Amino acid sequence: MKPSEEERRQIERISSDLLRRVGEVAGAKGVACRGILVGSAARNTWLSGDRDIDIFLAVPEDGDLGVALEIAREIAPAHEERYAEHAYVHAVIDGFEVDLVPCYDVRDPARIKSAVDRTPFHSLYVSERIKGREDDVLLLKQFMKGVGVYGSDLKTGGFSGYLAELLVIHYGSFLRVLEGASSWRPGIRIDIAKGADISAPLVVIDPVDPNRNVAAALTLDRMSQFVAAARCFLKSPDISFFFPPESHTMRPDEIRAEIERRGTEFILLEIIAPDMVDDVLYPQMRKAEASIKNLLEREGFQLLRSDVDLLRGGDVRARLLFELSIWELPSARRHTGPPVWEAEHASRFVRSNPSPLSGPYIENGRLVVEITRKYRRAVDLLRGEIDRISLGRHLSSGERRILSTREMLEQMDGDLAGFLTAYLNKRVTVC
Amino acid sequence: MKPSEEERRQIERISSDLLRRVGEVAGAKGVACRGILVGSAARNTWLSGDRDIDIFLAVPEDGDLGVALEIAREIAPAHEERYAEHAYVHAVIDGFEVDLVPCYDVRDPARIKSAVDRTPFHSLYVSERIKGREDDVLLLKQFMKGVGVYGSDLKTGGFSGYLAELLVIHYGSFLRVLEGASSWRPGIRIDIAKGADISAPLVVIDPVDPNRNVAAALTLDRMSQFVAAARCFLKSPDISFFFPPESHTMRPDEIRAEIERRGTEFILLEIIAPDMVDDVLYPQMRKAEASIKNLLEREGFQLLRSDVDLLRGGDVRARLLFELSIWELPSARRHTGPPVWEAEHASRFVRSNPSPLSGPYIENGRLVVEITRKYRRAVDLLRGEIDRISLGRHLSSGERRILSTREMLEQMDGDLAGFLTAYLNKRVTVC
Numbered sequence: 001m002k003p004s005e006e007e008r009r010q011i012e013r014i015s016s017d018l019l020r021r022v023g024e025v026a027g028a029k030g031v032a033c034r035g036i037l038v039g040s041a042a043r044n045t046w047l048s049g050d051r052d053i054d055i056f057l058a059v060p061e062d063g064d065l066g067v068a069l070e071i072a073r074e075i076a077p078a079h080e081e082r083y084a085e086h087a088y089v090h091a092v093i094d095g096f097e098v099d100l101v102p103c104y105d106v107r108d109p110a111r112i113k114s115a116v117d118r119t120p121f122h123s124l125y126v127s128e129r130i131k132g133r134e135d136d137v138l139l140l141k142q143f144m145k146g147v148g149v150y151g152s153d154l155k156t157g158g159f160s161g162y163l164a165e166l167l168v169i170h171y172g173s174f175l176r177v178l179e180g181a182s183s184w185r186p187g188i189r190i191d192i193a194k195g196a197d198i199s200a201p202l203v204v205i206d207p208v209d210p211n212r213n214v215a216a217a218l219t220l221d222r223m224s225q226f227v228a229a230a231r232c233f234l235k236s237p238d239i240s241f242f243f244p245p246e247s248h249t250m251r252p253d254e255i256r257a258e259i260e261r262r263g264t265e266f267i268l269l270e271i272i273a274p275d276m277v278d279d280v281l282y283p284q285m286r287k288a289e290a291s292i293k294n295l296l297e298r299e300g301f302q303l304l305r306s307d308v309d310l311l312r313g314g315d316v317r318a319r320l321l322f323e324l325s326i327w328e329l330p331s332a333r334r335h336t337g338p339p340v341w342e343a344e345h346a347s348r349f350v351r352s353n354p355s356p357l358s359g360p361y362i363e364n365g366r367l368v369v370e371i372t373r374k375y376r377r378a379v380d381l382l383r384g385e386i387d388r389i390s391l392g393r394h395l396s397s398g399e400r401r402i403l404s405t406r407e408m409l410e411q412m413d414g415d416l417a418g419f420l421t422a423y424l425n426k427r428v429t430v431c
Numbered sequence: 432m433k434p435s436e437e438e439r440r441q442i443e444r445i446s447s448d449l450l451r452r453v454g455e456v457a458g459a460k461g462v463a464c465r466g467i468l469v470g471s472a473a474r475n476t477w478l479s480g481d482r483d484i485d486i487f488l489a490v491p492e493d494g495d496l497g498v499a500l501e502i503a504r505e506i507a508p509a510h511e512e513r514y515a516e517h518a519y520v521h522a523v524i525d526g527f528e529v530d531l532v533p534c535y536d537v538r539d540p541a542r543i544k545s546a547v548d549r550t551p552f553h554s555l556y557v558s559e560r561i562k563g564r565e566d567d568v569l570l571l572k573q574f575m576k577g578v579g580v581y582g583s584d585l586k587t588g589g590f591s592g593y594l595a596e597l598l599v600i601h602y603g604s605f606l607r608v609l610e611g612a613s614s615w616r617p618g619i620r621i622d623i624a625k626g627a628d629i630s631a632p633l634v635v636i637d638p639v640d641p642n643r644n645v646a647a648a649l650t651l652d653r654m655s656q657f658v659a660a661a662r663c664f665l666k667s668p669d670i671s672f673f674f675p676p677e678s679h680t681m682r683p684d685e686i687r688a689e690i691e692r693r694g695t696e697f698i699l700l701e702i703i704a705p706d707m708v709d710d711v712l713y714p715q716m717r718k719a720e721a722s723i724k725n726l727l728e729r730e731g732f733q734l735l736r737s738d739v740d741l742l743r744g745g746d747v748r749a750r751l752l753f754e755l756s757i758w759e760l761p762s763a764r765r766h767t768g769p770p771v772w773e774a775e776h777a778s779r780f781v782r783s784n785p786s787p788l789s790g791p792y793i794e795n796g797r798l799v800v801e802i803t804r805k806y807r808r809a810v811d812l813l814r815g816e817i818d819r820i821s822l823g824r825h826l827s828s829g830e831r832r833i834l835s836t837r838e839m840l841e842q843m844d845g846d847l848a849g850f851l852t853a854y855l856n857k858r859v860t861v862c
Binding site for chain 2: 184221224225227262263264300305326330331334340347358359360363364424427430
């Protein structure tokens with residue numbers, strides 16, 4: 001968890017080299033641009049193995065980010081360019097993931113010109129207050145990682161490193177954070193700074209920007225998971241909270257037996273997706289998942305649970321897994337119409353259902369007919385109607401397959417076995 | 432529909448005989464008691480074939496109903512005694528159903544001592560106003576009978592004869608009643624008299640008692656059925672509204688084929704009931720039906736529809752029929768617990784579900800486990816749990832059988848075939 005002396009020396013050497021080169025190149029070009037080491041590497045709060053170095057290249061408020069980008073390109077010869085709000089440079093140097101990010105050197109964090117301009121202020125705020133509590137931050141980050149709530153990316157919806165640092169600053173120590181969290185309820189507000197009236201599961205006003213909630217990305221469920229884990233750890237602390245035992249992937253025959261034990265049916269939808277970052281694809285996968293759930297339940301089928309997975313390496317494959325508690329329905333279904341006393345609607349309803357199985361009859365004043373269902377099986381419904389529902393911008397056009405339980409089990413690959421293992425063993429720590 | 436001259440003469444003869452006998456016997460006993468002919472026979476508004484004669488035996492307000500009962504016994508030698516709010520005498524005379532009902536001869540209908548004391552006032556009110564419109568009443572009653580909404584008993588929940596008469600008095604004719612009804616909406620109030628602020632599908636204040644809604648027994652669905660039928664009749668009048676073609680009972684193989692076409696499963700519950708009147712048993716059957724629907728749906732099964740039937744002749748048998756759209760479920764089921772932040776409840780929930788199939792996990796802040804279902808089939812659930820639910824006072828102790836679709840089809844009798852035919856062909860007139 002704690003970086004070794006060797007690792008620390010390496011990070012220090014690489015960062016100071018890069019910062020020096022920024023100065024040199026800017027000087028040679030005769031432009032104003034200063035390098036700033038930010039993030040956990042800047043304040044001794046990185047987890048061993050994280051190997052991230054973030055260096056910001058700040059130009060004056062009225063300067064040009066393009067200049068900073070050119071400097072970044074020059075000092076990291078083997079690099080790729082990435083794009084968030086603006087372009088930045090990513091390079092791997094001696095095995096460390098280095099981001100070189102152009103930003104504006106604003107005076108007042110309330111008047112930033114780009115989202116990344118805030119980061120140097122975060123770094124400054126934390127650096128001034130974290131001294132002597134770096135180990136608490138490391139413990140908290142590792143704990144969050146171990147219980148599965150670390151990361152403010154949209155896939156995880158958990159805690160950012162900065163948020164972990166602010167919590168340690170606010171509560172005073174790792175244990176105090178857990179004690180505090182164990183009585184959190186949704187809507188809890190931690191007043192590190194006065195700020196806007198924001199509604200979220202957890203509100204931590206950014207001390208460098210009173211309009212921003214540092215915990216904006218945290219979902220209710222990840223927050224709850226952290227609350228539950230904190231409470232368990234305080235009851236009976238154990239190393240496994242930080243380093244949970246590795247779970248083995250179930251064998252295909254184990255998966256088959258477990259599915260039989262559940263007695264449910266599955267549908268697996270696999271879509272070839274464009275090669276975009278998780279933060280773009282995950283929200284779309286969740287949206288597609290919700291659309292399909294909606295389609296199935298609107299027609300009377302019922303989900304027990306569902307989940308999504310994204311495979312990279314070769315084609316990018318979005319996998320959406322649906323477990324059904326009701327996957328087959330009888331031919332007859334009820335179709336409820338307007339109240340009898342809405343004469344026009346009632347007539348139209350009766351005319352548009354000319355030969356029902358039963359009805360029209362009246363229930364609670366409304367007309368009801370019993371008619372024949374178009375799709376008796378959920379998998380047929382999905383195959384027949386998937387083109388008519390919204391799957392999210394980048395998933396709607398990709399090549400796709402819809403597999404039934406049997407087909408899914410027959411075509412099981414290692415990734416799917418891993419996905420199904422995690423699905424079947426889904427469990428958080430509660431005590 | 433309209434009684435023949437012969438029928439009219441018969442009724443007149445029987446009623447005047449009985450009224451004369453009341454006077455004679457009361458005189459012989461030296462007590463005050465006068466006979467009053469009430470109901471449709473009193474005002475030429477009975478439907479041919481109804482053959483009901485209601486004679487009330489009125490004693491003074493401070494008198495004794497027992498005296499009237501004795502007179503009734505004397506003038507109808509072959510009789511049986513029945514009981515509503517008080518005892519009365521029922522006899523069959525020349526094929527007519529005669530009720531001899533003791534009541535108090537109150538001056539003011541607002542100060543009645545027993546519910547039946549109101550009837551002579553109803554009779555008086557209608558007699559004074561119905562002259563010349565008797566045929567409209569007959570048409571309306573026969574129309575209501577034909578479309579299935581005639582009868583204020585609890586089984587039907589429809590229109591009483593008195594209500595039909597008041598509607599004709601209010602609207603002026605049979606056709607005007609239908610015209611009026613075709614724009615009724617639930618909550619409609621027909622101001623024959625000023626009265627209490629009553630909420631019901633149809634409110635018709637009793638002109639002899641401002642606190643009573645004459646349409647109190649009318650259900651929303653029967654009212655809607657009448658509205659729909661009235662509208663259809665006005666669009667295209669036809670004799671079949673008054674005399675619908677008789678429906679033939681389906682043969683067992685037709686029933687089997689129709690059930691296969693629907694693709695649903697049925698459960699038939701048969702209970703031996705005590706020999707009580709419909710108005711006692713029907714509400715209890717409806718209550719039992721609701722309890723069972725509740726039990727099934729609480730456990731995740733789903734009803735398409737249900738209905739009840741009561742067989743008399745020999746044992747009284749209550750039959751409850753349930754048609755299921757979901758009759759079998761997988762082993763795995765979700766069980767949702769308290770929110771994570773309710774620490775005590777959360778701990779108890781986790782302890783009481785020690786080895787779930789999956790979970791505990793968190794959804795919308797709440798704990799969820801997936802556990803094994805006790806009953807996978809609806810019929811097994813009902814067989815296993817029927818003793819734990821409330822079936823209504825007179826149905827809970829009777830001998831009973833629970834039949835699956837197959838068993839029901841194998842053991843089909845004529846009554847069941849009739850019940851299933853009506854169930855499968857359920858249809859009201861809407862256009």
